[in-house]
Amino acid sequence: MSQTTQSDLIGITDVAAKIPQFIGKLPHLVTGLKQAYLRTPNSPAGLGIAFEKAVKRNPHGYALLFEEQKYTYQQLNDWANQIGHYYLSIGAQKGDVIAVMVENRPELVASVLALAKIGVTAALVNTSQVGKVLAHSINLVNPIALIVGEECRAAVDEIRQELNLAEQRFHWFADQETRQHAATAPAHYLNLADEIITFPTFNTPTTHSVKGKDGLFYIYTSGTTGLPKAVIFTHSRWTLAYGTYGHVLDLNSDDVMYVTLPLYHATGIVVCWCGVIASSATLALRRKYSTSAFWKDVQKFNASAIGYVGELCRYLMDAPASELEHTHRVKKMIGNGMRPNIWDKFKQRFGVEEVLELYASSEGNVGFSNVFNFDNTVGFSPTPYAIVQFDKEKNEPIRDTNGWCQKVSKGEVGLLIGKITRRSPFDGYTDPEKNKSVIMSNVFKNGDAYFNTGDLVRDIGFRHAQFVDRLGDTFRWKGENVSTTEVENMLCEYPKIAEAVVYGVEIPHTNGRAGMAAITLAEQAQLNEQDLQAMLSCFKKSLPAYAIPVFLRVQKQVETTGTFKYQKNKLKEQAFDPEKTNEQILVLLPNSNAYCDMNTEIYSNIQQYQYRF
Incomplete structure (x- = not known):
């Protein structure tokens, strides 16, 4: 989750200071x-x-x-x-x-x-x-x-x-x-x-x-x-x-x-x-993408700009210093997911002057673009939107006694929603039912309609925002969106797995969230050494590499709510820390062909960034 400081908040004087460099564009x-x-x-x-x-x-x-x-x-x-x-x-x-x-x-x-x-x-x-x-x-x-x-x-x-x-x-x-x-x-x-x-x-x-x-x-x-x-x-x-x-x-x-x-x-x-x-x-x-070939290609093609996502930036920052990373003409980059904690370091190390961070989604009707070249922001939006108060426990926007949503104050985090208008239409999915599920009606007044992005952002002022987190049944890993339900279905193809609950967990120093699954085994089934490799082989047949869970938690029974919804919040909170549960946790370490048992040493090494996931 991104962090903000008072210096990240933007006012009219900050924008005015950017005007001279903006005039040329x-x-x-x-x-x-x-x-x-x-x-x-x-x-x-x-x-x-x-x-x-x-x-x-x-x-x-x-x-x-x-x-x-x-x-x-x-x-x-x-x-x-x-x-x-x-x-x-x-x-x-x-x-x-x-x-x-x-x-x-x-x-x-x-x-x-x-x-x-x-x-x-x-x-x-x-x-x-x-x-x-x-x-x-x-x-x-x-x-x-x-x-x-x-x-x-x-x-x-x-x-x-x-x-x-x-x-x-x-x-x-x-x-x-x-x-x-x-x-x-x-x-x-x-x-x-x-x-x-x-x-x-x-x-x-x-x-x-x-x-x-x-x-x-x-x-x-x-x-x-x-x-x-x-x-x-x-x-x-x-x-x-x-x-x-x-x-x-x-x-x-x-x-x-x-x-x-x-x-x-x-x-x-x-x-x-x-x-x-x-x-x-x-x-x-x-x-x-290849880290080792990146700056070689930049030289070969005489590139002056690069496209990026957050993972790419992290990989480049992790790589050993190279003379090639200084002898290039790249001054601009455009993309999304640049983490605030490496933003300034990335610009300084590689000599990039302009990070055109942006926010948009394939299906959404609201977009932000860092037109003024501020740090640590997805930028400015000319499209009609609102950032509204959101109850993470209930997983729904907060409405007042009259039923209206409430906008957050400057510096606060809320749910980003895009107003649906003739100029900002919602083009939608192939399935009309899915369209209904993401449209919010009667948000601030009767008859209005907004697209629910499913993303939490921070209002940092002057129509600028910071991305904070993604809600719902997807998470982002390796620059790809992962559907928890899709992965849950595929994990259950393995004969010994009766049920699976998939969620994303944060690994220090990485972008997005790595896949983790709480699995329950079929009746009287037990996992042996052969299963640790066989499960991975099975997962690879039906899932792209980025969707294969990095962690597995073996449970006797899946916890559900009274309405039979999975209790994911507790699972996410405990994540893969072996000290927080007595249940077996398995981990797929980088370049491994089988899962292995998580222990305190491996957990400590993950926290200290000894593995490059």
Whole structure:
């Protein structure tokens, strides 16, 4: 949980002091805000239009760098057009959905851009997903096709028979530079690189028929009912992000943004790429984050800006000092989750001058951006919102005797809610029932409606906030949202586990919360040495690595309330401290292939940051 000091509180004099450095950004920001707010749901809008404008501004400048590959704006646009024309030729039309499961590489970027231009929604499948979760995610959005990279094909093959897709709609990219070498597709897959080669490179005729209300992406979030939810991200919301985050970053055509974040998340695909497109700058991609390669890549690509999440910052701070971390031109970074206790240290160590911390969610209607470059804040919000008093024990907002919610005072923590208006709509989930569960009505007056973010934030003044904690049945670990219900269901696939209660616990010096599960065993079952390894193997088959519990607590019986709800507060409070319970606690130490018993020595080492979780 973040800590605040009196110095973090912001007033009008603090903002006034920032005005001189803000003035230079103003023309670019005003341009962006015009595009962001002078729009209606029926206005032509979105990624395709913005990218084609960037092509006109800088056709021969580099749009994308990856490993040894380089693509100019014109080349990337030509490639996307060929993909777009191909899908139009097989009958794809605005409103259709195509699932895309490709790791961070040019084929993913070109495919997403192509689908945006023809009004087809790209369902950005998490490339870590496997088994039932993967099948659910794909079938949930009823796609007309699936684009899969060879690197993800094994996971798709495993559940192929469960997918509601025609045989000829499994489209494939080799795991290589397919513009040069298309390779040969495996059986039962159509080679997309071969199929598109004869199609024209001129802009698809559909780009300007795509409107703000049309779907751009489906981005998956952790589902509180146990499986991922698909959140619709419209072209209008993309244009809002482009006009705000994209222009606040204030890059130019010589800038290079280095991104190691997965592009199936909005921070990478929306926020970071918006900043690049807004300035016709360059996006430099790495397939997966690597601490040892980070500054080497920054040098290789001559990066001047980086995309981040809190975990990435912690990994870089933990790494041994290197000469490379000083001989670079990175002055700006954009992302979320920078912890207050390393904020200043990070800037000083790596020479970063501007941390554009932001707050947004894939499904939400409220956003903050650190436009004034204050420390320790998610920034300023121009969108209508409120921070209201919240009862953590009852897990609900506090209402007065008249039934109205109460706003917190400056410096206090409360629940962040976003007012639903025409300019700040709630686009919602694919499931209408899930939409109802996150909309609060009659908050301050009869008839009003607010989106419940499920996040606690601190009001630090002048429409600025600090992120504090996440509520509900999800927690964040390794930069990913983890659904407790999803993990609970999967843990019970192990024959000896009868019931599981999953929750997040804090490990000192880490971001977010690590997974912990209180498990009860099937009748007369006992865990032996073989189980400690076998459980992990079982979990790996159905869960991505970040969702596998770090700690297991073996209970004889799960404690519930009178309404049969799990007593998670007590479990969270005791966490993995062996001194606070007589029950067996197991821990999965880094780089281990089996759980082991927690003891006081291991617990002490965890507290002293002897392990890098």
